[in-house]
Amino acid sequence: MNWDQIAGKWTEMKGFAKQKWGELTDDELDQLSGKRDQLAGLIQQKYGLAKEETERQIKEFETSCKC
Template sequence: MSLFNADEMKGKWKQQVGQAKLVWGKLTEDELLEAEGREDKLAGLVQERYAITREEAEKQVKEFFGKK
């Protein structure tokens, strides 16, 4: 991933934080911003906060990003 794409992803993520907060209300805005839209980091936070399996957390994150 080029530096431009990484910066672009971070910028888009900041726009999606509000939507992510609606989906995962137990996560703080700071935690969501810190995840920077990285699926692995976000899945870890979701797994920890909601006490669900890693597989379920990854599924939720993929659905959020519109991936199957």
């Protein structure tokens, strides 16, 4: 699944995002509205990850989504 598909189904997909990144709150995920760059920034902030690792995790999330 590509990011455009994920963003289009963000209401459904944010539950999967919550499973992967449990420190993200429901409110934060709601505010993202499926915006990939904002998700990346939030993951970096919450988990203290480098940009490369954040991008790897998001790419893994994209490929694991089968909805």
